[in-house]
Amino acid sequence: FSSYFDDTFVGVYLPLKNQTFSSESDWLNTLALSTMQILSQKDFSLYKLPKQDAEDQDMRRWMMTEYLPEMFAIIRGRRLVWLLDDTGSLIQWIKAGKLPADHFAYLDGLVKQFQNLGIIMAMDSRYEMLIPTMSPLVSVTDVYRLANLTEDETRALIQQPIQNQYRISDDASAAVFAATAGQPRLVQRFGAALYDYMQVTDTPRTILAIEDVKTVSNTVQQQSNTDFRKIWDETGRNERLLLTAITRLMVDDPLTAVNVTAISDWLIESDYPLDLTTINAAVRGLEYDELIENNKGNISFKSSLMQVWLLQNAELQTASTTTVAPPRRGLIAAAIVLALIILVLVFVVSQQPPANQPSSSTAQPTLTLIANP
Structure with missing residues (x-):
């Protein structure tokens, strides 16, 4: 941030992925402390910043009416920018009840009240469909999607950092782009692998070609397997x-x-x-x-x-509900019909009396005609 913005901007970077907060007060206090730490590094005098009363549980009020007004007085017209990384965590904390449902509305109120306060939020693309839940702080028109590098950008990232030591040919850069599709982390790994390769090669080189990219590809592949697994899982x-x-x-x-x-x-x-x-x-x-x-x-x-x-x-995943393929249905139906026929035959046979045993039923009365000679 500081490489692209001058001293009129004060950037406070705060990664949220591995943070754990028990309440909104805990989270807002972390924001305040992180801001104070950056101001201290920039040699601002912080003695006028108010300290929160331990008995005051209204952290929202303290942040809006005491802390931020004094903080902006200290930085004298500079722009404060909170750089929140992995802000999908905020959405998760709201779902878990650690933050109130109107937390994004509260942050929006801070931005609207203090014109020199800005918030830049970065999140994984898997939270993209949940951006509407961050309203009114964030709307879909505020979103900038970071895409992969273009082929020209990949070439610049591969060639420029080492141009004073050796060259990487345009064909080699194109091969890196074909291997990585411009994914920044993969491109960086190729750059590092090519640099390491140059340090250990026996033959002094001034330019690296496609063959050198192929040589280090297996190393980059192994380093990237975890990333590909994550993509697959998500x-x-x-x-x-x-x-x-x-x-x-x-x-x-x-x-x-x-x-x-x-x-x-x-x-x-x-x-x-x-x-x-x-x-x-x-x-x-x-x-x-x-x-x-x-x-x-x-x-x-x-x-x-x-x-x-x-x-x-890559393997085919078992469907949540499996259906029987049409060619198999006929066989299964035939098996069911055959089983029913067998059951009927068994039932009929079981109802027949044994052939060599007298019937157990009562004999019907008969008339005997006697003829006298």
């Missing part, structure tokens, strides 16, 4: 089925383009059928997550590293 069932289908289709016939029809046919043959509407929706979701590319109906993976991981790990 992907929906239908999207997993598509990823598996695309992987197997590309292995079975690398020269044939994968399309929605081929995916549908493969899933039917694998006893995991999805209708075309569901498949198209899953394709759009995977495109949105930048895992696949759909070029005029031809579907492919954006990252070759991800494709390798899927080839080694």
